[in-house]
Amino acid sequence: MIESMTHRRTIRRYSQKEVTDELLYRLLEAASHTATMGNMQLYSVVVTRQEEMKKRLAPTHFNQPMVEGSSVVLTFCADFHRFTEYCNQRDAKAGYDNLLSFMNATTDTLLFTQSFCTLAEDEGLGTCYLGTTIYNPMQIIDILNLPQLTFPVATITIGYPDENPAMADRLPLDSIIHQESYHEYTEEEINNIYSHKESLPENKQYIIENSKQNLAQVYTDVRYTGKDNEAMSEGMLKALKHQGFLK
Amino acid sequence: MIESMTHRRTIRRYSQKEVTDELLYRLLEAASHTATMGNMQLYSVVVTRQEEMKKRLAPTHFNQPMVEGSSVVLTFCADFHRFTEYCNQRDAKAGYDNLLSFMNATTDTLLFTQSFCTLAEDEGLGTCYLGTTIYNPMQIIDILNLPQLTFPVATITIGYPDENPAMADRLPLDSIIHQESYHEYTEEEINNIYSHKESLPENKQYIIENSKQNLAQVYTDVRYTGKDNEAMSEGMLKALKHQGFLK
Numbered sequence: 246m247i248e249s250m251t252h253r254r255t256i257r258r259y260s261q262k263e264v265t266d267e268l269l270y271r272l273l274e275a276a277s278h279t280a281t282m283g284n285m286q287l288y289s290v291v292v293t294r295q296e297e298m299k300k301r302l303a304p305t306h307f308n309q310p311m312v313e314g315s316s317v318v319l320t321f322c323a324d325f326h327r328f329t330e331y332c333n334q335r336d337a338k339a340g341y342d343n344l345l346s347f348m349n350a351t352t353d354t355l356l357f358t359q360s361f362c363t364l365a366e367d368e369g370l371g372t373c374y375l376g377t378t379i380y381n382p383m384q385i386i387d388i389l390n391l392p393q394l395t396f397p398v399a400t401i402t403i404g405y406p407d408e409n410p411a412m413a414d415r416l417p418l419d420s421i422i423h424q425e426s427y428h429e430y431t432e433e434e435i436n437n438i439y440s441h442k443e444s445l446p447e448n449k450q451y452i453i454e455n456s457k458q459n460l461a462q463v464y465t466d467v468r469y470t471g472k473d474n475e476a477m478s479e480g481m482l483k484a485l486k487h488q489g490f491l492k
Numbered sequence: 493m494i495e496s497m498t499h500r501r502t503i504r505r506y507s508q509k510e511v512t513d514e515l516l517y518r519l520l521e522a523a524s525h526t527a528t529m530g531n532m533q534l535y536s537v538v539v540t541r542q543e544e545m546k547k548r549l550a551p552t553h554f555n556q557p558m559v560e561g562s563s564v565v566l567t568f569c570a571d572f573h574r575f576t577e578y579c580n581q582r583d584a585k586a587g588y589d590n591l592l593s594f595m596n597a598t599t600d601t602l603l604f605t606q607s608f609c610t611l612a613e614d615e616g617l618g619t620c621y622l623g624t625t626i627y628n629p630m631q632i633i634d635i636l637n638l639p640q641l642t643f644p645v646a647t648i649t650i651g652y653p654d655e656n657p658a659m660a661d662r663l664p665l666d667s668i669i670h671q672e673s674y675h676e677y678t679e680e681e682i683n684n685i686y687s688h689k690e691s692l693p694e695n696k697q698y699i700i701e702n703s704k705q706n707l708a709q710v711y712t713d714v715r716y717t718g719k720d721n722e723a724m725s726e727g728m729l730k731a732l733k734h735q736g737f738l739k
Binding site for chain 1: 495497500502517519521522523525527530532541542545569571574579581586591592593595596606607609610614615620626627637639642659661662670673677705706709713715721722728729
């Protein structure tokens with residue numbers, strides 16, 4: 246499994262072959278054995294197969310072609326709603342309308358999501374993780390009709406691969422590991438950590454295309470800008486309040 | 493792999509056999525190929541092997557015996573610090589001191605964490621996920637010397653299993669799946685979803701031990717109370733501000 250994980254790659258183009266419900270549910274069932282806080286399973290999955298629903302979701306994911314081009318779109322939601330309903334029906338005073346509970350449910354959800362992806366890839370499916378889910382949470386909440394104490398945290402598109410992309414580069418392993426306590430990076434260490442990434446032809450091309458001085462500026466000025474991040478942080482705070490996770 | 497995931501269980505008791513650095517790094521390297529936002533790898537892992545450091549961490553995890561009883565304790569941290577340092581060195585204006593960036597880094601970290609756990613279990617190791625990490629973030633930040641724009645989000649204890657616990661129950665699969673949009677649960681559905689859990693002898697025993705009327709009250713009044721959650725939410729907000737992720 247180490248071998249297959251090491252060679253995994255994100256798949257954004259899928260063949261016409263559908264992922265059957267039988268396989269999908271078998272994967273979700275196995276993934277549901279992932280560790281979960283107090284065995285509460287604080288997540289739900291919304292399965293999108295209908296073309297019309299994919300069309301509605303697409304703009305919330307910046308119209309990335311994977312949404313409409315995949316067999317199934319899965320929106321993994323942090324969910325303290327179901328458990329709170331259970332408590333309410335049993336005269337138990339649920340206190341899960343707060344940030345910690347949101348983080349607990351988010352954690353459960355993301356661990357479950359990743360187990361699902363690993364299993365799906367092991368069965369020959371291609372997966373793509375859409376980070377855009379938390380960029381437009383309110384729109385997704387509306388479209389999927391997500392009730393109080395739920396929140397969309399991850400979207401995965403799946404299908405049978407119709408491409409064979411190159412493997413993505415990764416940072417040197419020792420740059421992400423710290424022994425006993427966090428080791429502050431020296432300037433030289435930072436240079437070494439990112440030198441391979443900066444040397445890649447595709448990254449040099451991005452610098453030229455965007456008229457920037459270096460790769461870091463492509464990130465800060467084009468891809469993930471402070472201005473966008475601030476605006477989306479506001480949107481996220483609003484959505485957390487709307488869903489009852491923040492006062 | 494579906495088979496082994498379905499039969500996985502959390503391991504809290506470990507033998508004396510040490511997990512070698514060679515195996516640990518091989519697992520972390522493979523896990524680092526997990527999907528990551530914009531290929532930024534927004535995480536760090538602090539490896540705790542020294543007895544003294546385990547002793548210091550133990551109280552932050554409510555002195556659960558796995559911390560001192562494991563071969564290795566791993567604290568997985570959301571990390572926008574390293575990338576921000578990289579940007580700062582290149583005259584690129586990093587804007588990652590906000591909630592969205594915290595969530596992006598947390599997502600990267602938890603996906604990476606779960607891949608690591610799946611790989612570790614596949615290699616015969618036992619793992620235990622400590623949800624307590626976000627209960628006492630400031631203490632962990634102090635002990636591990638975590639800089640601005642980092643945050644501890646997951647702790648995993650690992651070692652070779654010295655127990656063979658029963659499998660934990662899970663909710664019926666269809667209770668966590670929603671077709672096309674979120675299906676609101678009826679009262680009868682909630683009863684059905686939780687009936688198996690409520691029928692288990694160990695859960696009936698918890699009700700008696702805690703002098704409660706039902707299992708839901710064991711959760712709301714004893715295990716995960718609103719009062720505790722509110723206090724820990726405050727602690728989390730403070731820690732997010734302290735680490736620079738919230739104004």
